Amino acid sequence: MPLSFPTCATHLPGYLQRLTPFLGIKAVFLYIVSMCCLCVCPAQAGVLQHYDVGVLALRGDQHADQSWRPTLDWLEETIPNTEFTLHTYDFEELDEAFEHNQLDFLLTSPGQATRIARQYPLNWLATQKTPYSSNLTHSIASVAVVRSDSPYLALRDIEYARVGAVSEKAFGGFLALRYEIEKRNVFGSSFFKRVKFYGPPTDNILLSVIDNDLDVAVLPACTLESMIKEGRIERHKVRVLEGKRPNDSICTVTTPLYPNWTFAKTDRASDSIGKLVTQSLLSMHESAYAAEAAGNVGWTLPASPVKVDHVLHQLDMHPLQRTWQEGFLKWLDRNQVLAFATFVVFMLMNIYHFWLEYRFKRSKDDLKKTLYELKERNEQLEHAQRTMIVSELGSSIAHEINQPLSTIKNYSEGLQRRIAQGMTPDELTPFLGKIQQQVTVASGIIQRLRGLIKQTPTDYVTCDPIFFIKESISLIEYDFQAQKIALNLIVEGEPLQGEFDVIGMQQVMINLLKNAKDACMASLDYEISPTVTIELLYGTHEVVIRVQDNGIGLAASENEVKKPFYTTKEDGLGLGLPICREVVEAHRGHFIIQAARPVGCEVTVVLPIKREQE
Incomplete structure (x- = not known):
């Protein structure tokens, strides 16, 4: 408290009273006024000094205020003419407050205090003591x-x-x-x-x-x-x-x-107030209300942050740790020649990489172009093969069409004679039906021929395999009869239907039957009656079609026969069997060709099929 005026007057020196005869009343008055001014001067020291204290509020602002406001009240009581304002922050807000130099003191956890102390000027004043373990700090x-x-x-x-x-x-x-x-x-x-x-x-x-x-x-x-x-x-x-x-x-x-929470001073506060705060905190007894509110038993000298530094360092979070970018730049500065050589090698490798990519892209484009051309030529060859097969079957087709045409001619001539004889329309109707039936037969033959020649996308239809087998036999049966070659069909098992490319399977059957006919015709053993046998075996989940002849047999090994363009015929293209294999494999089936015993050749086609539950 500032001294009062009467107190100052009672301390006038005694010699002043003895000098009164030598001084005028005016001089005495001036002296007294001067002393009073000196006595009033200490009152200027009573102006409040304001300080901002930042607190990390982990459990919320209200809990932080309840816990630490009593501590700041303690500082205000023990340090005259001071006022401490509490500011609660989360982690980001606390960093921002330091960045803008808004705080005089800091009250926070050891990790946060250690991190900030490595980035900003910060003096640790005291560490709180807690009663929670035998190690109070x-x-x-x-x-x-x-x-x-x-x-x-x-x-x-x-x-x-x-x-x-x-x-x-x-x-x-x-x-x-x-x-x-x-x-x-x-x-x-x-x-x-x-x-x-x-x-x-x-x-x-x-x-x-x-x-x-x-x-x-x-x-x-x-x-x-x-x-x-x-x-x-x-x-x-x-x-x-x-x-x-x-x-x-x-x-x-x-x-x-x-270590426990730490009370620290920033460079915004003076060293003198930092000393007073330290003294005040260290003087707080464990039973003080401020200690009880904060959950501690007072304060002691700052605890070592070594353990905290070690944790932050191991987690690569310590502020003083050099980043990999900084380390890399320092290495470059120390090893300029090696760095330059590494850079040159890297650039050369990149150039080589781009060159390889360019070559690879060109090769890839060339390969795509080649594959496209091969596919296109393959389609053309398939079409040529189909056309060739049809041309070779011309005699058979002509014979089949000639039969219904001859029948139609006979019925037409008969109708003319009966009309001339005066028969009624009702009597003529059965003959007209027979003519219509023969027209339907001729139309079917033509449709089969068009489907075989026409290059259309694969069309799978549900049918019994016996259907396309008999259709194929009907197309080539005339040739067999003309060459006196026996053609037998054997069917075993319970019939069932599946999804088939009918035109493709007809092509397969005609190729196999034609090859079997040619093999029989080429045989020189006149004691054997030429015979071609077709077996259709129905299984549980597959059907087996076997074409066997007793002709000259295989003129080459099985591997050679499988190769495209291999043929033993003077006018052959060598594409018949590869096309057959492709069609069968498109049905996810198997195509097997092997020598028959004792003579001849045997071709087996296995087609998977799903039997429908009744």
């Missing part, structure tokens, strides 16, 4: 909490769990646990990418676990016990993964303990 840790009925029993089980934490920057709320998991090397980096960060307050994360919205809550030490004490949750509903109590801690934790 260490009580920060991470706690992994799950529901009591959770299937997760240890940290190694939570790789795919729904994990929630307050912030990726929170030391006790996440980093300590992350360091513990990375140290064990049980999860990949994808695990930490799946962790969800919800921001303060941390209480909501634990409540989300109880509500089954999360599987695991990562909390700072003693948050669980505080919420139980406050009656917000029941202890039997949750449990701590790998819970332990280091240094006889009264709070169950998952990780080791780290």
Whole structure:
């Protein structure tokens, strides 16, 4: 308190009273006024000094205010003429406040304090003491909490769990646990990418676990016990993964303990006020209301941040760590010749790579063009083969068409005679029906011929295999009769239908029958009666068509016969059997050609077929 005027007057020196006869009343008056001015001057020191204190509010602004406002009141009581204003922040807001130099003092967790101290001028004044363990300066840790009925029993089980934490920057709320998991090397980096960060307050994360919205809550030490004490949750509903109590801690934790919260000074505040704040904090007794509100038992000298530095370094999060870009630039500066040589080699390799890509693209385009041309020529050859087959079957077709035409001619002449004899229309009707029947037969022959010649897309129809076999026989049977070659058809098993390319299978059958006829005609053994046998065997899930002759047999090995353009005929193209094989394989079947015993050749076609359930 400033001194009062009467108090100053009572301290006038005695010699002044003895000099009164030598001084006038005016001089005495001036002296007294001067002394009064000097006595009033100390009152100027009573002007309030304002200081801003930033606090990390992990459990929310209200909880931070209730916990730390009494501490600032203590500072105001013990340090005259001071006023401390409390500002609550989350991690990003606290970084922004430092970036704009808005704070005089900082009250935060060890991880945040260590990180900021490596980026900004910061003096640690004191570390709080807590009664939670035998080590009064260490009580920060991470706690992994799950529901009591959770299937997760240890940290190694939570790789795919729904994990929630307050912030990726929170030391006790996440980093300590992350360091513990990375140290064990049980999860990949994808695990930490799946962790969800919800921001303060941390209480909501634990409540989300109880509500089954999360599987695991990562909390700072003693948050669980505080919420139980406050009656917000029941202890039997949750449990701590790998819970332990280091240094006889009264709070169950998952990780080791780290230093407590720190009170620090920025360079905006003077060293003199920093000294007074330190003295005030160290003088706080454990029973003070400020200590009770903050959950501590006073303050002590700053604890070493070495353990925190080690964690941040191992997580590649320490502010003083050199980034890989910085390290790379420094290496380049020290190894310029090697770097230049590496760059040249890299450029040459890239040029070579692009050259290879260009060559590969050209080769790919050439190959596509070649394949397209081969496909086009193959289609042309197939068409030529079909046309050739039809031309060779011309005599047979002419014979078949000639029969219905001759019949139609006979019936027409007969009708003319009967009309001249005066027959009634009713008597003539049966003869007209017979003429119509023969027209239908001739039309069918022509349609089969057009389908064989026409180059149309593959059309699968449902039919019995006996259909296209008999159709093929009808087209070539005349040639067999003309050459006196016996043609037999044997059918075994229960008939069934399937999806077939009828025109394609007709082409296969005609090729096989024509080859069998030519083999019989080329045989020099006159004692054997030339015979071609067609067997149709119905199986459970397949049909087997076998064409066997007793002609001259195979003139080459089976591998040579399979090759395209191989032929033993002077006017042959060598495409008959490859086309047959292609058609059969399009039906997902098998085409087998082999020598028959004792003489001749045998071709087997196996076609898969699905028997419909009745």
